[in-house]
Amino acid sequence: MQPQPAQPLVAATPIAFVQAIMRAYDRHGLPREAALLALDRARIAPEQLADPGARITAWQMQQLSEHAMRALDDEALGWFSRRLPWGSYGMLARASLSAPTLRVALARWCRHHGLIAPDIALALRCEGGVAHIEITELASLPAGMREFCLVSVLRNIHGLACWYIDSRIPLLGACFPFAAPAHAPAYAVLFPGGTTFQAAHAALSFDAQYLQLPLRRDERALRQMLQNALPLTVLQYRRDRLLVQRVRQLLQDEPGAMHSAEALGARMHMSPRTLHRQLKDEGATLQALKDEVRRHRATELLLRSRRPVKQVAEAAGFQSEKSFIRAFRGWTGHSPAEFRRQGTPTA
Missing domain, CATH: 1.10.10.60 (Homeodomain-like)
Structure with a gap:
């Protein structure tokens, strides 16, 4: 069992996301013991699953997610009709690494993501100086996994965008096509800038000026990042280049x-x-x-x-x-x- 970091972390991640990962074990036909081992690795008590108000830390979520992705050999954690084998998102990151600007990198990411996960379509759109990354659902996502899928895909692409240009990208807002869940207050941490529910589709928005910035990473930096990529979704960059x-x-x-x-x-x-x-x-x-x-x-x-x-x-x-x-x-x-x-x- 890995030790927790010395610095205490705020427990803000809803237990609903843990429940979604547990459903992935069932979806892929793995025994209950494998799911319990993942919970133990992340120091999450099984009884917490029955408490809708329970929260876990970012560290716990990283431990649980990585263990589940490796055990299931599915970086999508059961969201899509086909597995995304371990290394899939690293492959997407490498495919955009040679882009001259963040705009080109994100456009490539969106296009390539559709090639490996046709259940959803990602698109980059700009309007009135604001950039929008939007998700269109092309197939029904599994019951109990839809929220976690949409949240994770947007968090992943936002984290990668920040990493590419080595800068904070403050969000102007996020929206989701479902009713506000009981744990809606947690979205203030997940998507600073405000969240709207019951929207037409899932999307996040930020200042389009960031799209003009050049990428600041190379192959060596990519290999180093991929050794511990999951924290990208929670890493708060100190530098804001704009x-x-x-x-x-x-x-x-x-x-x-x-x-x-x-x-x-x-x-x-x-x-x-x-x-x-x-x-x-x-x-x-x-x-x-x-x-x-x-x-x-x-x-x-x-x-x-x-x-x-x-x-x-x-x-x-x-x-x-x-x-x-x-x-x-x-x-x-x-x-x-x-x-x-x-x-x-x-x-």
């Missing part, structure tokens, strides 16, 4: 707002402390980004409009004309009026 761009866009969209770290963090589903830390990791600060956006807007208005300086100050997000003049002189070495007369862009 964080600076996302913060800058929010500042530009609402130039008159105060834009505190608390307010911006809430918009991006992170704490103020995390926001400051991740900006620092990217070589930026919130105040510097605010100054950059305000400076750009102020100089544009001074050079391309005849608005009074007071109105320019308000449009750039300053509470008073005096504070604007002081800040502008610090940026350019000139007062707004002098800058306008000279008509000289800042360096």
Whole structure:
């Protein structure tokens, strides 16, 4: 039996997903003893299966899933009409590794997944700056396994996408074509960004700008990842390679707002402390980004409009004309009026 990690983990995974894995043993005709061995390996008491409110940790879910996938020789855990032998998802990951951008990699993944699992079809769609990965069910999924299947497929592809570009990809939302289950609160952990039930199909959404990022992994990194691939579905990447761009866009969209770290963090589903830390990791600060956006807007208005300086100050997000003049002189070495007369862009 493998020891649990030293760090305590939050028990957030619904017992319903454990029950689905147990059904996979029945579906593949394995004896009850094999399922009990899997539970023991993951330190899950059999009596927990009868408690609909029970939860397990991510570590327990990883242990149970890996043991079951190997015992059943099915990485799909009984979801589809044919097995996906051990190594199937590694093969899909390798097939997309040479893609120049995440968009191409995910499009390949979706296409190739249909070749090995024709029961569902995955598709990447972009609309209004938002990317959607959607699942169309082409066959009836086994009773008691549908939810776990749809959740797992979306979690897998999201985790792999983050790994490909070595970056967090914050979700804007997820949706599922079934009623909210009793354990619906757990979805806030599984899919940060909000979850909708009773939708037309299963899907997740994120900012389409991430699709333009290049892949940052090679064959060596892939081999290393495949030695312990399951944590990809729960790994929270510290780096967000578009964080600076996302913060800058929010500042530009609402130039008159105060834009505190608390307010911006809430918009991006992170704490103020995390926001400051991740900006620092990217070589930026919130105040510097605010100054950059305000400076750009102020100089544009001074050079391309005849608005009074007071109105320019308000449009750039300053509470008073005096504070604007002081800040502008610090940026350019000139007062707004002098800058306008000279008509000289800042360096």
